[in-house]
Amino acid sequence: MSEMIPEAKLIQDSKNGDNSAFGKLIGIYRKNLFTYLLRMCKERMTAEDLLQETLIKAWKGLKSYNEQQKFSSWLFTIAHNVSIDAIRTRKIRGETPYLSDKVDVASDYTPHSELVMTESKVSLQREVENLPADQRQVFLLRQHSALSFKEIAEVMNQPLNTVLSHMHYAIKKLRRCLNEE
């Protein structure tokens, strides 16, 4: 709740041309945004390019941003469109997915358990990146942005039932991956 007030001020300052406020505003969503783009395009250099494009479009489009919509929803809609355009026009191929070796491991796990958990998380990440495009989009948008399923359906220009089906099959595949470990 206390975060909402600074965000509204940051938005207003950014609209007035304060690029430092813009940096702080985007900084709130930076990790989520970059992770989303990276898992969409599977390649770090491309994800950075897409992030740059997203920031440019967000800065340019700030004047038309309507405060009634959640800022994160608006921002991720831009990011989603940028990534979809990139996939279509630049024909990003399914190269070897960039895999992070950073995993969160609780301190009370034994070394063997840590290793198993790390492999399991790497496997899950790989599985997410290998989901079919529609399922991956729905799953990632749901996990990283504040968009509801109804909003995701609008962004993807698909019926709500179709979006829910994509999510259903994504969960089924990812569940199978967890079961295999």
Place this chain on the structure above:
Amino acid sequence: MKSKRKTICEEFKKEVFLFQEGSLPEERIGLIEHHLGICRSCQAVYKDLRDVIGAYKNLAKEDVDESRFNYMIRKSTDLEILPWKFAQKRKSLIEMFGFYKLSLGGAAVAAAMILIIISFLSEPSVDNKLPYELLDWNGDKIESKIEQIENQIISLKSDEWEIYIVRKNKKESWNATLKNIRSQIEELKKTTNNKEL
């Protein structure tokens, strides 16, 4: 009863996501909660959803370097500095498509442009085209030549029967006349073929 429950289970498979995000209407929430209490299959579906989302949330989020991010913000807000963006994009293109493929693409574009230029150059030059006045004059010349040939043929024809018997015995002069007409026709053909209209 079984078919009704099956329908609820099918609806649950989709509504579980709306239930989990809290966007189901109140009356539906009560039904879903009640169904979850009695249906093991749907309990398993709900558990799967929570397990997967829980496991995914435990994955570390990716991040970009602080200094790189600050640079991106500066570039986004200072739109005059666009050449950097294009230079970066060019680098990314090379990395994405590979040097050789990009070179091949560039060579194909260059070859297409050269072919287009050559096709423009190979069009007949102005010198080979006749202006309309000269075309008219040439037309008159050609017409008079055709008339000459026609007259020779007519004269041949008019003499045809009487002379035929005579000339039949004088093959040489007959052939010479025909040969002459033929060569005039050939010359006329060449003359008209050489000119662009």
